[in-house]
Amino acid sequence: xxxxxxxxxxxxxxxxxxxxxxxxxxxxxxxxxxxxxxxxxxxxxxxxxxxxxxxxxxxxxxxxxxxxxxxxxxxxxxxxxxx
Amino acid sequence: xxxxxxxxxxxxxxxxxxxxxxxxxxxxxxxxxxxxxxxxxxxxxxxxxxxxxxxxxxxxxxxxxxxxxxxxxxxxxxxxxxxxxxxxxxxxxxxxxxxxxxxxxxxxxxxxxxxxxxxxxxxxxxxxxxxxxxxxxxxxxxxxxxxxxxxxxxxxxxxxxxxxxxxxxxxxxxxxxxxxxxxxxx
Numbered sequence: 001x002x003x004x005x006x007x008x009x010x011x012x013x014x015x016x017x018x019x020x021x022x023x024x025x026x027x028x029x030x031x032x033x034x035x036x037x038x039x040x041x042x043x044x045x046x047x048x049x050x051x052x053x054x055x056x057x058x059x060x061x062x063x064x065x066x067x068x069x070x071x072x073x074x075x076x077x078x079x080x081x082x083x
Numbered sequence: 084x085x086x087x088x089x090x091x092x093x094x095x096x097x098x099x100x101x102x103x104x105x106x107x108x109x110x111x112x113x114x115x116x117x118x119x120x121x122x123x124x125x126x127x128x129x130x131x132x133x134x135x136x137x138x139x140x141x142x143x144x145x146x147x148x149x150x151x152x153x154x155x156x157x158x159x160x161x162x163x164x165x166x167x168x169x170x171x172x173x174x175x176x177x178x179x180x181x182x183x184x185x186x187x188x189x190x191x192x193x194x195x196x197x198x199x200x201x202x203x204x205x206x207x208x209x210x211x212x213x214x215x216x217x218x219x220x221x222x223x224x225x226x227x228x229x230x231x232x233x234x235x236x237x238x239x240x241x242x243x244x245x246x247x248x249x250x251x252x253x254x255x256x257x258x259x260x261x262x263x264x265x266x267x268x269x
Contacts, residue, residue, distance in 0.1 A: 004178055
């Protein structure tokens, strides 16, 4: 619950007073801009998400390669030296 | 609002979802009311103009999400306008200002006797300054915007009984403190 201040106004706001701020074209223009920004943000977020998924996938693949079993030929091989 | 008017407004809203230019009709219809509502809560014409524009931009941005819930479209606009005003005060950390027309105060308070003089009005304003802000908001919508309790509840995000309770309490205090008859149709 905030604080407030009450001011008494002697005169009524005339319709002419508010008419100075009436401009639907400006509202339409702002709406268009905000819509465009929203679309760009959405596309950017989409690509960012795809990029993150690809990076994660690549990291997992690399990690799996590193963790994988070493080639059997090396571990089981025995060398015989013939003199 | 008559059934016919509501249906006509619904058609404009449906058209606005496809073509934002159609929304202009609603803009022209409600601009003054929304502007005055904001002006009464800011006492600053420039600011009221900005917030009013932002209100209509937000309404247009979210028109696809609007669905009829038994209230006139204006209630939705009032709600957005109220949110814009609150956002402004939160951002600027100032005290909320209510700019009330003297004429409206005189209309609100029906004189029991003939002593509604300047001094009493000053006392009344001083007293209203002491009331909680949410109580003033309810009084403003009820008496200065002529909204019914159901609509007030929707605009201020509260229950209908909560809105009624706040109004009763505020008016009771006015009656007992100032011994005045207050216009009220409960």
